[in-house]
Amino acid sequence: MANLLWLEGSACSGNTMSFLTAEQPDVIDLLTQYGIKLSWHPSLSLESGHAVSKLLNEFIEGRNTLDILVIEGAIAQGPHGTGKYDVFCERPFKDWVSDLSKVAHIVVAVGDCACFGGVPAADPNPTDATGLQFHKTQKGGFLGASYVSRSGFPVINVSGCPAHPDWITQTLIGAVTRPNDLLLDEYHRPRDLYSTTTHTGCTRNEYFEYKIGSETLGCKEGCLSVNFGCQGHYTHSSCNRILWNGHSSKTRAGVPCFGCTEPEFPTFNYFKTAKRMGIPKKAPLGVPQLPYIAAAGVSKLAAPERLKGKLIKGRP
Numbered sequence: 001m002a003n004l005l006w007l008e009g010s011a012c013s014g015n016t017m018s019f020l021t022a023e024q025p026d027v028i029d030l031l032t033q034y035g036i037k038l039s040w041h042p043s044l045s046l047e048s049g050h051a052v053s054k055l056l057n058e059f060i061e062g063r064n065t066l067d068i069l070v071i072e073g074a075i076a077q078g079p080h081g082t083g084k085y086d087v088f089c090e091r092p093f094k095d096w097v098s099d100l101s102k103v104a105h106i107v108v109a110v111g112d113c114a115c116f117g118g119v120p121a122a123d124p125n126p127t128d129a130t131g132l133q134f135h136k137t138q139k140g141g142f143l144g145a146s147y148v149s150r151s152g153f154p155v156i157n158v159s160g161c162p163a164h165p166d167w168i169t170q171t172l173i174g175a176v177t178r179p180n181d182l183l184l185d186e187y188h189r190p191r192d193l194y195s196t197t198t199h200t201g202c203t204r205n206e207y208f209e210y211k212i213g214s215e216t217l218g219c220k221e222g223c224l225s226v227n228f229g230c231q232g233h234y235t236h237s238s239c240n241r242i243l244w245n246g247h248s249s250k251t252r253a254g255v256p257c258f259g260c261t262e263p264e265f266p267t268f269n270y271f272k273t274a275k276r277m278g279i280p281k282k283a284p285l286g287v288p289q290l291p292y293i294a295a296a297g298v299s300k301l302a303a304p305e306r307l308k309g310k311l312i313k314g315r316p
Contacts, residue, residue, distance in 0.1 A: 001037040002067035002176045005059065005100070008042045009093050010086055010120040010129050011073025014162040015111035016043050022165035023246055030169050036068075036176060053089040060099045068175055069104035069149075071097060071132055074113040074120040075142040078128035085127040094142065097132075101143055105150045106175045107132065108158060110168055115157040115187070116263040117141070133157075134187060137263040151179060157188040161260035166242055167193050187263060189236065197285060198232035198249075198257045201240030208233065210303035211279060211296055212311055217271075218254035221311045225280055229272045230256035233284040237261040 008016070020027060031038055040047060040055055047055065059066040075094050076086040083092030101107055109132045112118035116136055120129035131141040133155040139145045141155075148154055158171050171190055174182050183191045199205065204223050207213070213226025224230035232240075235257055239249045250257055259265055274281040276293060279300065283292035 001035055003039045003059075003065055004036050004068040004070060004172070005039045005056075005066055005104075006041040006044075006070040006072065007088075007093075007096065007100075009071065009073035009097070009114070010076045010127060011111065011113050013043060013072070015072045015114075015160075015168070016041070018160075018162035018165045019110070019168050020165070021245065022169040024166045024242075025169050025173070027169070030172065034173050034176060036172065039064075039066075049089070056089065056096060056100065059103055062103065066100060066104045068106045068108060068172065069100050070108045070110055070172075071114045072110045074117050074129035074131060076120065076127040076129050077142065078126070081128075097142065101132075101147070101149070103150065106153060106156065106179065107143075107149045108156045108171060108175065109133070110158050111163050112159050112161045112260055112265050115155075115159040115189075116265070118161060119266055122266055131157075134263060137187075153179070153182070154184070154188050156182065156184065156190065159187070159189055159194075159261040159263075160237065161258075161265060163261075164193075164237075164239065164242060164244065167238070185236070189261075193238050193242075194236040194261065196236070196238060196241065198235045198237045198239045198251070199284065200238075202232055202249075202251050203240075204251060207307060207311075209299055210307060211300040212303050212307050213273075214254070215311070220254065221307075224251060224254070224256040225273060227273055228256045229270055231259035231262075232257035234282065235259040235262055 030036055058064040077083055078085050083094035086093040109115045113120055114132055116131040116134045117129055133141040133143050133147055135141050158167050185191050185194055207223035211226055212222055214222030214224050232251055243249055258270055279293055279296045283289050
């Protein structure tokens with residue numbers, strides 16, 4: 001059995017709530033069919049106080065093997081490097097993470113806060129919060145750019161706010177059953193989950209192609225990037241390939257993608273699209289700016305009436 005320890009730093013527990021809704025596989029199957037033992041979890045385990053300290057010290061001292069260390073939430077380093085803004089079991093949380101990461105065979109950061117700092121690390125960042133191995137786009141974070149676990153891996157980042165539940169369980173299974181097949185991108189995210197954009201599989205892609213924008217949030221027609229700041233065409237995620245609850249996604253529900261899997265999240269520019277000559281200013285990933293503006297302008301002029309008509313009929 002592989003021992004999995006889940007700890008939570010500066011966070012809202014959103015990734016725990018997401019984790020509990022996983023379906024492929026669900027949490028019960030994860031713990032009964034894939035050789036994973038949940039040693040402790042802040043929301044799911046009964047032990048507290050000294051019992052938890054004893055368990056953690058057994059890992060640190062080598063009396064028990066720590067196969068997977070999961071961290072949810074940012075690491076609070078303040079005030080003045082003491083970490084005392086976040087104290088857990090009578091020690092700064094950051095000190096536990098520092099010691100446990102040295103003995104863990106695999107370290108997984110779950111959620112944008114643990115991966116990149118997220119909301120706690122947003123300006124003015126009073127707690128000096130950071131991600132495990134990145135601070136926003138800059139590699140380093142709390143553990144440092146050169147950190148590798150006992151298995152030779154850097155921190156594996158499952159980003160999102162929260163991360164999709166099936167991304168979490170599938171990454172944990174991969175870490176246990178086929179670690180050598182875990183290919184990571186430049187931000188240490190599993191490539192099979194983050195190699196495409198939220199735009200891939202979006203049901204509004206034809207509207208995006210012709211720059212026909214939604215005029216009301218929540219409506220089923222129109223592209224949300226034209227007027228409402230959807231970041232789906234430059235956000236790495238599989239939200240429209242691996243659907244939430246096996247059924248939907250933000251864009252399918254009429255809400256723009258906020259880019260929550262990216263290191264810069266949160267950006268505080270939601271629901272508003274910056275435009276140039278009526279065209280969304282920011283180009284999709286990998287597309288040069290000037291050719292994009294030119295092609296988008298032509299596409300907008302060529303927009304078919306059947307799509308425009310659907311947009312009018314689709315208004316609430």
